[in-house]
Structures are given as C-alpha cells and as structure tokens.
Amino acid sequence: MLSRVYCASTIGVDARLIEVEVNMSGGVPKYFLVGLPDRAVSESKDRIDAALKNAGANFPRGKITVNLAPADLPKEGSAFDLPIAVSLLAVSEQIESDKLEKSLIAGELALDGQLRPIKGILPMVVEARDRGLEYVLVPKDNGAEAGVVDGINVVAFNDINEVMEWLEDENSHPIIDIDLESLFQKSGEHEILDFEDVRGQENVKRALEVAAAGLHNVIMVGPPGSGKTMMARRLPTILPPLSLDEALETTKIHSVAGLVEPGKSLVTQRPFRSPHHTVSDVALVGGGSIPMPGEISMAHNGVLFLDELPEFKRSALEVMRQPLEDGIVNISRARMSVSYPSRIMLVASMNPSPTGDWYDPTDTNGATNMQMQRYLGKISGPLLDRIDLHIDVEKVSFDELSAKAKGESSKQIRERVVDAREIQNRRFMGIENVHSNAQMNTKLARKICPIDDAGENMLKKAMNTLGLSARAYDRILKVSRTIADLERSEEIRSHHIAEAIQYRSLDREGWLG
Template identity: 60%
Template sequence: MLAKSYGSSVYGVNASIITIEVNVSMGTKFHMVGLPDNAVKESEHRIDAAIKHTNYRMPRQKVVVNLAPADVKKEGSAYDLPIALGILKGSEQIEAPELEQYLIMGELALDGMLRPIKGVLPIAIEARKQGFKGFILPEENASEAAIVNNLEVVGVKSLRDAIDYLEGTSTIKPVEIDTRDVFFYNLNTYDADFADVQGQENIKRALEIAAAGGHNVIMVGPPGAGKTMLAKRLPSILPPLSLVEALDTTKIHSVAGRLGANASLIATRPYRAPHHTISDVALVGGGGIPQPGEISLAHNGVLFLDELPEFKRTVLEVMRQPLEERRVTISRAKVSVDFPANFMLIASMNPCPCGYYNHPEKECVCPPGAVQRYLNKVSGPLLDRIDLHVEVTPVSFDQMTADRKAESSEEIRARVIEAREMQKKRFEQTPEIHSNALMPSQMVKEICQINTAGKALLKNAMEKLGLSARAYDRILKVARTIADLAGSEEIKIEHLAEAIQYRSLDREGWAG
C-alpha cells in the first residue's frame, strides 16, 4: 500500500516542502531514495526500534521510501517521524485519515520519544503558506512554531502521541501563543544598563550617536578603560525590535539551532562577541551544510569585535562586503544561499601592543614604529566602513566614586527613538534605507547639505588635521545623525564640528 506524508527542508532561512512517499509491497528489503544523506539513511534503524517500542511492528516486506523532489539533497534526522508514520500507514497498522493534511517533523529516539529539531520557524511559515492544516513536531519546538498564526501547531512527546493525535484518540490540544504578549513582555529586557557606568560621558555620547544613526564604531584606548563594558550596553539603547525584525532574527537563530527548548520569539536585539581566534566560516557562515555565522546571528543587533588587530587579517577582510550589502551569500557547487547580516559593528582595540600609547599617566614602552605597525593590522578598506573613531581614556578615581547617578539606558533610548523617527520619515520613499548610516554617496549629497561656514570648517579640518578623503562622507552622515538627535532639520556648524572629532584614526600622524 502507498502512503504519503510531508516534511520540509531548510536552505538558508527559507524552507521547502518535501513529499515522503512510502510503498509497502511483497519483498524483504528496505530502500530509501531521493538523495538522502547519511543521517537520513540511518533513520531506518531508529525507526525500527521506535516502532517496536510503541507496540507496532516494522513490516518485514519490501519498503520503499521516496523523498521528493528527488534531485534535492535531504539532510538531518528530522525526517524520522513522518517516515515512521508513513510506514505504519502503508503497512495498514494505523488509519490516520488526515496524515496528508499535516506537515510533520521530528527526530526519533530508540524508545519512540522525540528530540527537538532546528529551523522550526521557517518550516512553520512555509506550512501555512502551502495551506497545511497543521504542523506536528516535538513538544520542545511547539512554542517557536506557534508564533505563526492560522496554523494548528501540535507538540508531541513521542511517536505514540503523534499516532493518537492523527487517529483522533488523543487529548493533546494545539499550542496557542499570543505573539503580542510574548513580544512586548520580553521587549528591552537587558541585564546591562548605562546607569551602571560612571564617567565616560564622551564615549556614551558617541555610542548614542551610533545607535541613533546605525553607525559602526571603533573604540581605541588602554586596557581597563571600559571599552567592553560600554559595548555590552549598546543594545540597551537601540530602538526596540519591530515584530518583522523579531521574526527575521528568530528565523536565523532557529536555523542555527540557538533558540533552546520551549523558546518562542526573540524580542531583544542580539549581541554577539566572538573570540579573536574565530575562523572565516564561523564569522560569515558556511560549511558543508551552509549555516549562518556570527554576522548573521547579530542581524538587527550588535557584533562586538574585541581586540580587533588580534583577529586574523582574512577574517576581518571577509566582513567588508557584508558591511556594505547587509547580507552574505554563501555559494556551493549545487546551492547558493543568502543570510541577512544587517548589524552594527562595534570594535575595540588598544592603541599599541603594550596598550599605553597616549595614556595620561603610564608610559608607552613600544619600540619606534611599533604603534603604526599595530594599527596597520586593521586595513584601510575596513576602517573606511567604520563611521566613528572614539578615543577612550581611563576613568579617574573621583569619577568612579562620584555620587551622581549616571543616565539610564531608558533615557538615552528615548532620544535615539526620536532621532530614528526623523530618519524613518526622511527615507519613507526608500524602504531599504532606514538609517543615516545606510545612505549611498549620492543621497549624502542631497540630504547632508551644509552651508558656506560648514564647508569652510570641513575644508579647514581636512587640511589641518590631515583627514583622508574617505572621511568626508562619514563626517556628513554622522553630522546628520547629530542634527537628528538635536531635532534640527539642517546640519549646523556645531553638529559638523562634533562629527569631525570622531575621525581620529584618519588623522595623518595620529600614531606618531
């Protein structure tokens, strides 16, 4: 007898439907066709044990399992459950009249229990799109799938539970989640707050500007000055995730298997801080089965690279294209997948190998030329994509012990949101651009116009401070953001002056 069930495969952050056909006929062998990988082929033994432990029998006949379309490679162990149900129906041990109306996924343990799977959210979205009545999957993944409305999501613990539900003898009820409750309950619940930071007012100001315009930042300062502490608090002042952004972020973490059991929607902006020993593939994504890297896991959030010059040169250079295009394309011989990568890059570094160049109290012990060689580890093209260069100085004892309460993240975030609202109106005709940092050069000329006094100041700064030509557009973008924070429609000379001071690494002779 022929039976059909449906599963799904995930490529990138999108899913496609896989039809699982099971034919049980005269014979003795088990055949699986349709380009399965080793994990899918091995499902025969898991299914055999699971069926026996559920008090059914594995048919001792010829069983042919076809995974269609046959020219698409099937990977992973999540096809166990739909194949097992197809075998039981094909051998007439169960009726399951509505089997073909459900999309089914799950990895079977030998005792028939189910283990959680990856990529549930994109699969649930595709199931609704294709008109399936519901989605049967492991109980640990049900909350994640239930984010998708107009789809019956059934979380089951075992093969027995799935059979009972399809036979109509189960008391299991579909999982329902009010996305708005989950989303708004978890919104902006960050552990770190800027209220904990004493002093460093100039650095807080720079990070506020970065958050308001979506700008990339590099912080240069001696060890112990607070660079990492400040970077950790940046997500707490970013605008709240919209529901669309939250879904996009959750899809990426779901595909990467980073959500955890019983997780649903990611409602806070991600913060990723990989170690400097990270590989190219781990940062941008890839592998035999293309998986998202750190830059995609930081989508709609912050990617913090501490001790930037210590990263391998090749690792840093692969970020150049994603920083411009806000996505990364991973190409293989038979497949090419896109992962979104719209993140804010926050980098930090010491000014020299010993860490104390330009320190107000300690003396630098680096030999001549060492400072410049150290800075040259970060390439010009990468530095070109970083809008704000901030020099961090150590906090004095008086600042650390001051009784004055520092401004909280909530207060700073309110100003950032107001500035982003101005940008939203400014770019409403170009939805792909939603912050000042994303403006192309032509748009910078139209939007970031400055008066005669401003042009004179900028010309004087570029000549006297030795600023490079690449700093010109960056200064104008940052000045536009500073004007937005001040609620000004035009870029005034004080906004331009503040923006100029954030290009310290472009100054000729900065490192001696």
C-alpha cells in the first residue's frame, strides 16, 4: 500500500515542496527512510513511534519505506515528524481523508503526541499557496505566523489527535484569520526610544535624518560618551514604516533563523541588529555547513549597527562589501547555493583615535601618528567607499544636558523622512532594484543629480581645498539629492552641496590617506 502527503523544506528564505511517500508491504518488520535526510530527520522514527502510541494509535508493522522526494535535495530539521506520522496512519488505514492530497503538513512531535513549533513555517505556507494546495496544518505556536499568508487555509493544532480529528471532520477546528491592518497599527504604539530624549547634538540628528531619508550608510566619529550608540538605537524610529511586502520579506528571514516568537505573526517594525565586535565572518554575513542567514540579512529592511568599527576583524568587514553593494548575500556550498536578501542601512561608530580623544599631533600624551594610521587602517578604503555620511560627534555640554526642553520627536522627523521617500519612490518607479537615492549607480546618479555652475564650482573647490578623494564625488551628489528632497526641491542648489560636503570628514587628508 502507498500513501502520500506534502511537506516543505526551506532553502535560503524560500521553501521547496516535498512529497512524503510511504510504502508498506508484508514481511519482516523493517523501516527505511531515504531521500537525503539529516540526523534530525533520521531520528524521527523513534519520536513518531512513541507519539503514536501515547496518542492511542499504532505504529504500523511490516516493511515500511519512507521516501522524501525529490531524493536529491537535502532534508533537515524536525518539520517532517508530523507528515511522516500522518502518512503512516494513512498507509495503515487508521485514518481516511480526501484532504491529504491538497494539504501541506509540518510540525515536530513530542513523545506524548504534542506538536512543537518549527522554523521556516512562513516560506512553507507561501510555497503551499503557490503550488495550489488548499490547507496547511501546523503546530499551534506557528499558527499566527502561518496565518498571515492570504489565499490558503491555515489550521493550527495542539497535538496529533487533533490533526486526526480534523482530517475526519474539518469543522472540528477553525481556519486561522489574522487582521493584518490591526497588526501594523499596533506596531508603532509601543516605541520606547525617541529622539526627543536626546539633548543637544542637533547637527548629528540632522545628519541621521538625511541618512534615513535616502537610505544612506553612516559612520559616526566621536569620543566615548558623546551619544553615538544612543542615537543609533533611535534611528529605526524615524525610518518609514514597513510595508506588507517588506514585513513578509523580513519575517521570512527571521522565520528561517527561528527567531519568530511563538504566537507572533509578522515582524512589523524595522529590525535593529547590533552584533558584538567579536562576531565571526559567517555569523555576520551568513553561511555554515547548513547555510543560515547572518546578521546582515537579519537586519534586512532595517539597521545594522557596528559599534566601535575598528575593533571588528578586518576579514569580517571585508566580506560585507559585496552584500552592501548588491543588497544580497550569495552563499555557495557543494550541495547547494542559497541567497539571502541584505538591503540594509549600515550605521557604524568609532572613536576618533586609539585613546578615545580627537587626534592632536601636538599633544605629547595623545596618540602618535603611527598609532593613528594603524587604528584607521583597520577600515579599508573600499568599505569606506560604501559609506555616504561621515559625522563628527562632539561631547554634549552641561548646559545642553541639563536643559529641560525636549528635542524634536521621532514622529516629527519621520514625517519629513516619509515625504522624502515618497518623492524617491515616484522618481525611481520602473527602475529595478533602485528605491532610494543611496541605491543609484554612478550613471544614474549623474543623470538624476545635475548641478548648476555654482554647485559645480563649490564641489571642485571643496575637493581641491579639503583634499576630498575622488570616491567622494558621487556620494556627495547622492546626499545632495536627498537633502533637496527633504526640502521638496526639484533642483540641487549650492547650499545642498555645501551641507553634503560637511558629511565627508573621513575623506580629508590626514585620515585614511
């Protein structure tokens, strides 16, 4: 006898439909599991055996072959427990249902028959819908996450007994219905961090507003205690709210990594990831023997904050260059190649010198020129080339700290940022992979960012006088375009150029050379 049910396996941030085929014949009882299962899948037999017995069902006796097709695709994880168990029940005629052929089933079994949540359920549901299935059966804790996908019926269960009941009578459990509109409305109600709590630093807040408006990468340079980390953590509060498509993209990545909390539906706020400077190359970018997303992908559609940038391993920083440029991480292994999206806003911070103070060559107690070159040399030119804004952060004075008046709120700043992003959305409509000013290539930037003679002369004088590098030219054009968008100006004027030039301090002579 033969039975077949459907499951899915994640590859990158997408899923692939898997057929779980079970054949049973007479003879000496044996159990074969084929189809490139990993250890977790291979160990499923013992879990299924105990779960079925404790649920009042029987593990069938006979020569049983379980095939996970396609056979050349590696299978990993515990999501195959439930579909294998259901297929065993079907092949032994303990259940009969016409819904097996149009359902995707996924879940891990506890020894008592309870269902435990699994990773990657969201891309599995999307795959099931795209393949024309009608139902998805998942553990209770995965129900909210799975239910956000339109066009397919999701049913969640506590244990395998409930699954068996539903297969006999579909009215025994309701279809999950998630109100996406209310999810997004609630997402902004609990923001604790706000820019109104930041005293002083008006120039830095202005620079971060420009960065948020154009999705520009930022590096802040200032002594310890000047507020770099505090302001970086508030940056997501002024970014535009996530769209539904962005939320689904982001949740897919978090789902594959197993970071969606049980009972949660969508990631509705922009991620903020701040890895420690001891992070490995693989943990930062992604990979491993079984490829998994790294920090740069976990921050997709949000902010990746690297505090004390020179303390990170240079090798870890260098592998970020391609993902920062292309917005995607490509990982190749012998068995497969996967891609993870990494469209992020990079925010970095660093001290101005190894001692933490601003560099002064006349200070005998400060850092020497050789120490400065060694310290700043940890940041390569190609990486710095991908950072649009360099912001000097000074210490806050006592008068500013003790002031009772609050600063401008994140809500007020966000309104201007959203307006500027809407201008860019209209500008780049129909241009693939370009949604903001920072994503323009050189050719597009020269076309979109024409400047008049006054602006051209100012930029030429700045490059000659301040020693700005050639790589700063296009960056200044892009940032100037964003500043003009914030003012709703069609033309880039000289004062837009002047402000953008101020944000290139690390390109000046004496810094990185």
